Amino acid sequence: MSEILTCTNITKRFGGLVAIDDVSFSIKKGETLGFIGPNGAGKSTMVNVMGGYLKADAGKIILDDVDITKMPPHKRVHEGIARTYQIPRPFPELTALMSVDVASICGKNRKNQSFEDAAGDATHYLEFVGLFSKRNIIAKDLTFFELRMLELARALATTPKVLFIDEVMAGLNPGEASTAVKMVLKAKEQFDLTIFWIEHVMAVLVEAADRIVVIQYGQKIAEGTPDEVVNNDTVVEAYLGKGWRNYA
């Protein structure tokens, strides 16, 4: 398997605070890479750096042999990166179909795609995430779970190579959460995606991920298969604190 996305020595500082400190990892094509860490570890900052919303102070990001370190977000999308948000951020006044439509029109440089073509495309993605019956509902009237799915559809409509998923479980009840996780895995299979999955809940990633990277205080502390990471003392310490053995 070749590497599709490589991050080398990424550093991001906010004033004096080092949010990400010299983190390097790479994602192989077709794999699901989990990215975990305790609260405030710098997970979302990492996604923002990789998505282009924040500029890295040092380091290099290479997607499929293209250096995207200095590209603005929309160009990275054209190169094949898409993301969902931790808190759903729909276009509140647009219908579900139109929101996905925009992504379909702009996700790649499709000069000839008419409105109708884009709508056909968008319908397919909405159907995939199970929102076809809600296609004409304005996004602000959708439920939280439906917004999550709408975000997934919107991200898929840009036809990404790598999909960043930022906490798909947050705010969902167990039933919805398992549906969401299944949906992501199904999307990975159907659209031939590589997934970079940030999650707070370890249990999901142990099931779904091929490899997991753990960060704490902006530093990478472990990397490996789920089993290795779960049994890694440093990781458990990061989550539970140093004295955890006394209570185990």
Place this chain on the structure above:
Amino acid sequence: MVDVEIKRDRIVIRWREKKWDWMIEPRYWRNTMYWTLALILFPVFAYFLSPGLVNTMVSANIYAAIAIPLSLMTVGTGRINFGPNFYIGVGGYVAALLSIHLGMSPWLTLPLAVLMSAFCALVFSPLVIMAKGLYYVLLTLLLPLLFLEVTFIWTGIFKGDVGLFGIELLFDLGGAKLNFIAAAYVSAAIMLLFLLIANKVLKSRYGLIMAAINDDEEVAHGIGVNINLVKILTFIGASAMIGVMGWFMAHYFGTFSGITYLPLTYMLKILLVFMVGGRAQIFGCVAGGYFVAFLEEFLIRVMGDFQPVAFPIILLILLFVLPRGEGLFGLYRRRHYREYMPQIHVRR
């Protein structure tokens, strides 16, 4: 090079790799025809009933034709510009100065006025990228006021105190009444042209992208929209359209002074047209323009000196009373649930 193909229900235009569809649906044209007919017949009736109303119609058309590009700009940049009258000033002064000093005809000054407005918009376009929320409001609000100061400082050129006069008239048909009627038709034509352009843009793919930017800029950027390009293009295009109105006013009245158009009162009137008509809805702008212009005229006749006080109060009350925040246009037409209704963002 440009390939035009006429099909049963649409005209397809192809140029290089690009393709535009223009839908033609005659069954939807009924209302358009009625309203256009009303616009055409109104000056004729007013000519016999009360010629002053023709003049009111001209100012109504002017308000509408300024508010329409302003709505386009508001949706496309996701911010509300509080200084649209800056571009009226630019267009008007360019037309006036060129006409007076170089003796240019109105048709020569038009492209230059448009170019100058577009150039000024290009110079100030970084604002739509850098400034957000209240900063954008303040900065755009400052521009016309600064320009007003400039007209006073370089009063030798701009004649800030007395106004420029002696501008070549757009048309001179021999009688004041005939000129009014001609102006009414020309202003209505400009207004309808702007309406057509704005409607076409808003219903296109570009319009959908503009709606996405208005709803959430950052997310739009994150799904591949080149937001800076769209925002700047919209800003420049809409400013150039507003500049055309400055040109029209300079050549219609034959005089132009910054003090009429650049102060806050004029800006407030435009913004009220824009809000009372229907919250950045282009058809609402027409309703708002006519309503505001005729209300103004009516109040002047009824109340006299008290008008400047009563006028904004009535409009402000209307802003709250009109249903669903959709203004006068919302009274006429019940909006379909699915239609896009832009939210106005002053703060983010």
